[in-house]
Amino acid sequence: MSVKLRLTIMSFFQFFVWGAWLITIANYWFGTKHWEGTQFGAIFATMGIASLFMPTLMGIIADRWINAEKLYSILHFLYAITLFYLPTVDDPQVFFYVILLAMCFYMPTLALSNSISYSALTAGNYDLVKSFPPIRVWGTVGFIAAMWLVNLTGNKATAHQFHIAGAAAVALSIFALSLPKCPPRNTNKESRTFVQTFGLEAFKLFSDYKMALFFIFSMFLGAALQLTNAYGDVFLDEFKFYPKYADSIVVKFSTVIMSISQISETLFILAIPFFLKRFGIKNVMLISMFAWVLRFGLFGLGDPGTGLWMIVLSCIVYGMAFDFFNISGSLFVESSTNSHIRSSAQGLFMMMTNGFGAILGSLVSGWVIEHYFTLSFTDISSLASYLHTEASNSTLLKLVQEHGISLADNGLLSAGIHLKDWHNIWLAFAGYTLIIAILFAIFFKHKHEKAD
Structure with a gap:
């Protein structure tokens, strides 16, 4: 298998394992778990928190002690484990910490995948400007493919989105071991200040x-x-x-x-x-x-x-x-x-x-x-009025029941329904x-x- 093909496959799955849940996790959070919106904001903050320190830390490790492709493989395997564990979590606070751990494993692989590609293409005497963009664009294709797969299989609000991403991450972890070697480049013992390091x-x-x-x-x-x-x-x-x-x-x-x-x-x-x-x-x-x-x-x-x-x-x-x-x-x-x-x-x-x-x-x-x-509704008539439909509309009643809420006496909802x-x-x-x-x-x- 050629170097460029291997890098293309890596790029495809690099973003596939992210796209399988990134866009649809809100459906799982609000539609399946019925958790609060304030806490959901923190879920997307985990990517930012992980980006503050993990890419730099993993970059130093790859530069000094371990081959980049091996570190890349390890991180994706650990990422897969956390994704498989996510569906078992029923506490939104615990869910936050598991997602944060997953992002600590995943975010550094974005930079590592670029480093591996640049290193392999340079070693193969390829023109980076011409060769890298056609490889990288397959990452976006992988992201799109994952989104389509999750939606068309009916899993955009289910735990299976994490299973799909986890299985692909395991496959990528194994495949990464076949990537071109990318050994540490900064192995000299020259003293460096903390700021430089x-x-x-x-x-x-x-x-x-x-x-x-x-x-x-x-x-x-x-x-x-x-x-x-x-x-x-x-x-x-x-x-x-x-x-x-x-x-x-x-x-x-x-x-x-x-x-x-x-x-x-x-x-x-x-x-x-x-x-x-x-x-x-x-x-x-x-x-x-x-x-x-x-x-x-x-x-x-x-x-x-x-x-x-x-x-x-x-x-x-x-x-x-x-x-x-x-x-x-x-x-x-x-x-x-x-x-x-x-x-x-x-x-x-x-x-x-x-x-x-x-x-x-x-x-x-x-x-x-x-x-x-966020709007809260406790009776079917006020909900119907907001949605500009009749209170007795059977479609509306069916949708409310699908949301896990039954109708009590006098049109009251057994539990409040929240719409944005x-x-x-x-x-x-x-x-x-x-x-x-x-x-x-x-x-x-x-x-x-x-x-x-």
Whole structure:
């Protein structure tokens, strides 16, 4: 098997084992476990917490003591074990700690997979610029494939999504042992300071006004990046409570609809070189921010009926919103730092977006949604009024019963039912990103020299 094929398979399953549950875990949390929304925000914060220290720590281990592909194999095996254990957990607090452990094993493999690919391609005398993107794009394909598999097999709200991801992670762990050898590169005994060892020199960049401003805005925009991953699929799924939308394709295939976002990613990557040359890094990042405004705004105004086009367009816009900021941001860091701290600076960029930003967005959004945008209903008539349907509608009664709630006397529900005010939730998120975009345009100064 060729090196490029092996790396392609690795890339496919690297994201398959994540995509099998990342977008659908909200359906499991709210629809199957019926746990609180505030605590769910903490679940997505685990990725940020793990990103603060695990990639750096595992990178040091791979650089000094153990082959990267072996460490990669070990981490995926441990990740699989935690995924298999998740369905046995019935306490949301314990669930948080198990997910956190899973993320501590998984998040470092994102960087390790890149290191393994770069090392193998370089050793094989391949052109990295030409060879790596076609390999990496199969990661997005793997993510999409996992989403489709979970949705089309009816497992988007069940524990089997974790079983699917765990089984694939075990297979990837075994397959990783066949990858090209990637031995430690920094085995010299030269003494290094604590700051040098842990790549903390990059924090000196905060003394530069422009770089400090860039990292701060990266954190605040990073807070928005996880919102659609956390709530997108459950938002579409909750249209099942509206009788006129209950049998729509959006409800039946919500995860497939959401996968349009990942498909869009693969297409917008191709447009980045043109936009960067034409408009410059600052304007491309601004385009990304306004794309986030559209992403959230279209979700807030769309529905599975006449507003279906808005939901689909929102998913298409996601590719621009996600790719344009992440890639142009990393290029800005690359061009604004020297070679001695470049890798650490890239790590700092990821830490601010996927670390601190993700934690901020996950925890704050969970609290805000639970306290200001969650509606509680204790009787069938008030629920029917909110959903704009008749109280005796058999479809509505059936949906309530499917939610695990029976009807008591006089139309009262034996237990309260909670729905999210998604219209205002998404508009609030759109307002947040609009403010970030305006402030970025005003305060971040970066001159672009237009290419000929």
